[in-house]
Amino acid sequence: MDKSTTFTMSIISSTILGSQQVRVGAKQEISLEIAARIDELIRKKAGKGEEVVLGLATGSSPLLIYAELVRRHREEGLSFANVVSFNLDEYEGLEPDHPESYWYFMQEHLFSQVDMRPEAIHLPSDRSDDVEAVALKYEKKIAAAGGLDWQLLGIGRNGHIGFNEPGSARESRTRRIILNEITRSDAAPAFAGIENVPTHAVTMGVSSILGAKEICLIAWGEAKHDIVREAMSGPVTSALPASFLQDHSNVKWYLDCGAAGS
Numbered sequence: 367m368d369k370s371t372t373f374t375m376s377i378i379s380s381t382i383l384g385s386q387q388v389r390v391g392a393k394q395e396i397s398l399e400i401a402a403r404i405d406e407l408i409r410k411k412a413g414k415g416e417e418v419v420l421g422l423a424t425g426s427s428p429l430l431i432y433a434e435l436v437r438r439h440r441e442e443g444l445s446f447a448n449v450v451s452f453n454l455d456e457y458e459g460l461e462p463d464h465p466e467s468y469w470y471f472m473q474e475h476l477f478s479q480v481d482m483r484p485e486a487i488h489l490p491s492d493r494s495d496d497v498e499a500v501a502l503k504y505e506k507k508i509a510a511a512g513g514l515d516w517q518l519l520g521i522g523r524n525g526h527i528g529f530n531e532p533g534s535a536r537e538s539r540t541r542r543i544i545l546n547e548i549t550r551s552d553a554a555p556a557f558a559g560i561e562n563v564p565t566h567a568v569t570m571g572v573s574s575i576l577g578a579k580e581i582c583l584i585a586w587g588e589a590k591h592d593i594v595r596e597a598m599s600g601p602v603t604s605a606l607p608a609s610f611l612q613d614h615s616n617v618k619w620y621l622d623c624g625a626a627g628s
């Protein structure tokens with residue numbers, strides 16, 4: 367075992383809580399571990415001449431993961447040519463070039479820096495008037511791609527995953543949703559005021575997310591501790607959509623010490 371392997375193993379600890387696998391460590395090291403898992407999935411599928419279908423998230427939590435993927439692309443020959451991506455959500459009413467649109471975020475932090483095929487990138491955009499048709503088409507595209515191999519999730523302070531706000535049903539699929547006040551106030555600084563934060567979004571549903579073969583949820587910081595604990599070990603309820611992850615057999619929760627409360 368080389369020195370770096372020893373170092374990594376000593377700072378990330380692994381626990382099982384019921385059916386939930388939990389990895390706790392420094393945000394930087396955990397992000398590297400997750401990027402390594404994505405790298406492994408991409409190369410394994412590429413070796414078989416297959417595409418890999420990734421469900422991706424925006425927000426502050428995945429930034430180090432995307433930075434590491436870009437580094438691996440530049441320095442280690444990781445190609446995204448066989449990647450098909452589906453983002454979790456998109457705000458309603460923002461043009462793609464709006465700096466707070468999720469399209470813009472993904473371009474800036476990942477897509478424009480790697481060799482993704484433009485036609486393999488999907489976001490549940492609602493720029494069409496017929497949001498229901500857009501949502502249905504999104505579900506069909508995920509199914510046509512063979513379903514999600516791997517899904518990345520952050521968690522909102524109100525327990526949302528994607529923009530499945532409290533009250534979202536276990537059976538929910540991609541759809542238009544009214545954003546919760548906690549979600550909008552958390553986004554307010556980036557939009558220079560809550561009045562500028564969109565009131566609606568389109569999000570993949572809880573059921574769409576649970577359809578992924580493997581799920582990775584990341585949470586950083588003390589502000590996420592209470593909601594993470596409740597989601598992992600409290601009742602499974604639509605009042606806390608992340609709690610539905612307890613019903614999935616292949617979820618890993620990646621927490622830093624603040625989120626883990628350790």
Ligand code: F6R
Pocket residue numbers: 422423424425426427428454455519520521522523526527528529
């Ligand atoms: C983003 C998304 C949201 C975020 C969550 C956490 O695409 O679907 O559920 O993952 O709001 O956001 P951050 O990472 O900014 O704390």
